[in-house]
Amino acid sequence: MIEVLNIEKSYGNEKVLKGVSLKILDGEFVSIMGKSGSGKSTLLNILAGFLTADSGEVLWDGEEISSFSGDKMASLRSSKMGFVFQSFKLIPTLNVKDNLLLTATLGKKANAKTLAYVEELAERLGISDMLKKFPDELSGGQCQRCAIIRALAYKPSVIILDEPTGALDSVMESTVMDLLTEINKALETTVIQVTHSKRVAEYGSRIITLKDGEIQDEAVL
Ligand SMILES: Nc1ncnc2c1ncn2[C@@H]1O[C@H](COP(=O)(O)OP(=O)(O)OP(=O)(O)O)[C@@H](O)[C@H]1O
Ligand SMILES: [Mg+2]
Structure with missing residues (x-):
């Protein structure tokens, strides 16, 4: 369980x-x-420990993450949490395949199972022909799909996505949302997403x- 308690954050004034x-x-x-x-x-960035709040607490399974050491935070990120940034944050010097495998392998050689899973997701999201390309050779939507697969590659127990379909057409939007729904159901992965689209939001069971x-409002669907 993730708990956010009375978080306050200011930028300047x-x-x-x-x-x-x-x-x-x-x-x-x-x-x-x-x-x-x-x-x-x-x-989202505070929830995931990328940013620190001015006050309040963020607890992952009862533990306050701001007190985590660098190693403990790294272990949370590599074992539990997948994050898809609004700006994708692909590594420009790695080709698509190595970007997809990055979080799952953390620089080590991918095992056959991880490689097969990543290739399956790439096929499903329509970027399997792009694996040898570099991020600056991809469209925005292709980069977005790459960022989503990278975060899912090691089957994290929580996946946090900042506008995961913002750069996608409506067909690919449905494909991505169906995949997230399937992973949520089959693997019981917790999904936390930010979206501007009511249609995308309604894939969830609660809209904040x-x-x-x-x-301002919380609706249970
Ligand atoms: N690093 C920063 N330094 C200063 N101000 C910031 C910084 N990051 C965000 N802000 C400001 O904080 C406010 C909230 O930003 P945030 O990115 O959380 O909004 P958002 O709801 O995600 O918006 P969007 O839907 O456009 O992505 C904005 O007014 C933004 O300008
Ligand atoms: Mg935003």
Whole structure:
């Protein structure tokens, strides 16, 4: 379970999160919505420990992550949490295949099972012809699919996605969302996604709406 307790975060004089609390149970599929600038990415980055809040707590299975050592945080990231950044953050000097395998292998050689899984996901999301290309040879949507597969490659127990379908056409959007739904059901992976699309949000079982740094609404579907 992930618990966010009364998180506050400011950038200079701008208070971006004003006391946000939420609880996400293992195996849940939660969508976070809200206008541009309402604090969604800031909240995801705090939830995942990439950013530190000014006050409040983030607990993963009861443990406060801001107190984690670098090693413990690295182990959380490599064993439990997959994260898809809004800006994808692919490594430009690695080809697509090596980008896809990056989090699963952390520089070590991929085993046959991981390689097969990554190739299966690449096929499913329509980028299997791109494996030898480099990120700057891909379209935005292809980069986005690459970032999603990279985060799923080692079957994390929690996958956090910041606008996972923002660069995709509606057919590919459905393909990605069907894949996430399947993984959520079959592997009981917790899915936490931010989206601007109501259609995409409704794949989740709960929609949390942020407004001006506060939770405005929570709907259970
Ligand atoms: N590193 C930063 N330094 C200063 N201000 C920042 C920084 N990151 C975000 N902000 C500001 O914090 C506010 C919330 O940003 P955030 O990225 O969390 O919004 P968002 O809800 O994800 O928006 P979008 O839907 O456009 O992605 C914005 O006003 C933004 O300008
Ligand atoms: Mg954002």
